Amino acid sequence: MTGINFHGIWAIYRFEMARTLRTLWQSIVTPVITTSLYFIVFGGAIGSRIDSIGSVNYGSFLVPGLIMLSLLTQSIANASIGIYFPKFTGTIFELLSAPISALELVVGYVGAAATKSIVIGLIILATSALFVPLRIDHPAAMLAFLVLTSVTFSMFGFIIGIWAKGFEQLNIVPALLVTPLTFLGGAFYSIDMLPQPWRTVSLFNPVVYLISGFRWAFFGKGDVDIAWSLGFTGVFLALCLGLIVAIFRTGYRLKS
Template sequence: MNTHGIWAIYRFEMARALRTLWQSLVTPVITTSLYFVVFGGAIGSRMQEVGGVGYGSFIVPGLIMLSLLTQSIGNASIGIYFPKFTGTIYELLSAPISAMEMVIGYVGAAATKSVVLGLIILATAAFFVDLRIEHPLAMLAFLILTSVAFSLFGFIIGVWAKGFEQLNFVPALLITPLTFLGGAFYSIDMLPQPWRTVSLFNPVVYLVSGFRWSFFGQGDVDVVWSLAFTAGFLGVCLGVIAWIFKSGYRLKN
């Protein structure tokens, strides 16, 4: 394995994040703090508990997941899109580095940034609410697995996109609404039928529920289904990326 090539891509992507530190870390933390002020203060004062958990604490996993999904997709998509945009992608494709090694470099950097951001948001939340994490290892596993899976998805979007409009289309018009409707700020058990059943077709429900289970030992769906969905989504993304490099889709033409 070409570890030097992987490290070069990884280091370059991490250096880019440090150059845009305000956008990469500070802005999401400020946004999360505003969520706590608005949702935790305004709604939390009227909704004391959800399933025996204080509302301010209840929304923490949803807030982290919201940032995790959007940042994983954004970091990975922009990482591979810029080489396409500038034409340097051909240098990468002709370099002595395999497709798998290239993906490890880009996706590894994007996932690292997302995990760090998630942990920073978790630390920020501790200033606003009392937190308990019943299953810390499961929490880290969900954090890493989700970051890697959606960084792979972001890599696919970066290859697919022909312009900045398409690059922002999926996170802005698909992922963020699905997260808001996926139980990030409420339990789907609070919904009447048939909306609760309809919510089960939202894939983000399984991510948020599994992550919330790692905090409080309870979720809207069984944690096994959450793990199965996340692992399945990761496998599908790997399959799509393998096809992209095999066919050269929007890379070589």
């Protein structure tokens, strides 16, 4: 039984991180400016009318939602573009014929995408501290959610990158599904504020559970029980793993 090819994983990871570092300034400035605008618009316009939500200052309440919005979109975008380019240029065949397993290939690409997302999430957290008072009741849980969400949605992005036949398709799922679900998933409000039946309808939005769990790590409270948040994240992670296994076993859009 052969061991894990750490050199292969590191080569892919280093290549992807080098591609990221070429746009490092843009990667840092964009989330800082975006976060600042969110606080100016939402914190100023809505915060002046909503003093607090569940004893939490509204500006502080926004932070987990802003970070989660960035995590989901960045994780998907980074991973999908990372694996799509080898398909587009034809170098995917060199990767598939190299002495590296499917698992090692996925770890390299997903690891790099998740790393960038985590860094951006931490940058947004630091930027937020300049605008609002922050408290993190469960720092270990916050970091765990940060890493787990980044890895899970980087895997989802990896699947999208393999599925996409063109650059247009790379943006379909994030633009038409993930971003709307995030905005409707309690990123900027509590679903407890919604009247029935919309509150019940919101519980069918999977992003609600991600944001609620992440917000619980900050303030010790969320819209749904923390066990449901962890359970959903685990189920989605397992589903992504299963799909990736099926893709490499069948060669779906990899060998043709």
